[in-house]
Amino acid sequence: MSVLLLNASYEPLTIVSWKRAMTLMLTGRAELVEQDGDRTVRSAGGTEFPYPNVVRLMQMVSFAGMRTTETPRFSKKGLNARDNRECQVAQCDERGSTVDHVIPRSRGGSSSWENCVLMCQEHNGAKGDRTLDQLGWTLKKAPVAPKGAIVLVTARPGWEAWLQPS
Ligand SMILES: [Zn+2]
Numbered sequence: 001m002s003v004l005l006l007n008a009s010y011e012p013l014t015i016v017s018w019k020r021a022m023t024l025m026l027t028g029r030a031e032l033v034e035q036d037g038d039r040t041v042r043s044a045g046g047t048e049f050p051y052p053n054v055v056r057l058m059q060m061v062s063f064a065g066m067r068t069t070e071t072p073r074f075s076k077k078g079l080n081a082r083d084n085r086e087c088q089v090a091q092c093d094e095r096g097s098t099v100d101h102v103i104p105r106s107r108g109g110s111s112s113w114e115n116c117v118l119m120c121q122e123h124n125g126a127k128g129d130r131t132l133d134q135l136g137w138t139l140k141k142a143p144v145a146p147k148g149a150i151v152l153v154t155a156r157p158g159w160e161a162w163l164q165p166s
Contacts, residue, residue, distance in 0.1 A: 004159045006033060006056040012162050013061070021052045030055045034158055053158045074113050074145075082113070082143075087120035090138045094120030102143065104129045113145035 003021035007013045016024070022041065024030035032052055039051035076099060087094045096118025103109030106129050117139060119127070127135060 001036070001051075002156065003052045004054045004156075004162060005030070006054060006162060008057050008060040010056060010162070012159075013057070018052060021055045022049065024057070025049075025052065025055060028058065030057050036158070053156065054162060074111060074116070079113075079116055079118060083118040086118065086140075087123055088117040088139045088141070088143075089119060089123045090140055092120060092123060094122065097121055098124040100124045100127060102132060102139075104131070107131075114143055117143050 001018050002015045003018050005013045005016050005021065005024075018041070021030065025032060032050055032054075033056045034052075034054040035050035036053035037051075040048045041051045042048050079099060080096075083096050085096055086092075087096045088100075098119050098121055099116050100119040100123070101109040101111070102115050102117060105111075109115045123137075127137075132138065
């Protein structure tokens with residue numbers, strides 16, 4: 001599960017795994033701001049800790065510095081948000097209901113932010129195992145990994161208050 005990491009200023013910084021959040025807290029670098037409901041997590045030593053939902057760093061860190069440390073994990077949910085749920089083939093107004101591998105998987109294309117785009121069923125079906133070049137298609141924009149906006153994509157209950165633009 002993901003944990004929202006706040007800067008010492010209570011501004012959202014990034015998202016970390018719960019293990020990372022626990023490590024930050026156990027080493028005194030972060031404190032618990034919100035528990036995830038009543039959930040707890042038991043350490044190897046048998047001590048019970050509140051399962052974190054939001055944690056806060058004890059010392060300010062530079063936003064730019066943090067941002068580069070965490071590349072959001074590739075997900076269909078994130079892809080939907082990045083591509084606005086639209087087919088990414090230029091000039092197409094259809095819903096992007098399918099995930100297309102720009103370089104087909106059969107040619108070694110990976111499931112990644114840089115190689116996946118949303119496409120409508122028609123375009124994805126027509127593309128098959130071919131590349132965009134072979135078809136003469138262009139995309140609305142080059143696929144890249146999202147940066148800060150991913151926070152809103154993966155927001156969990158309890159994070160909203162921290163993510164409101166001030
Ligand atoms: Zn389309």
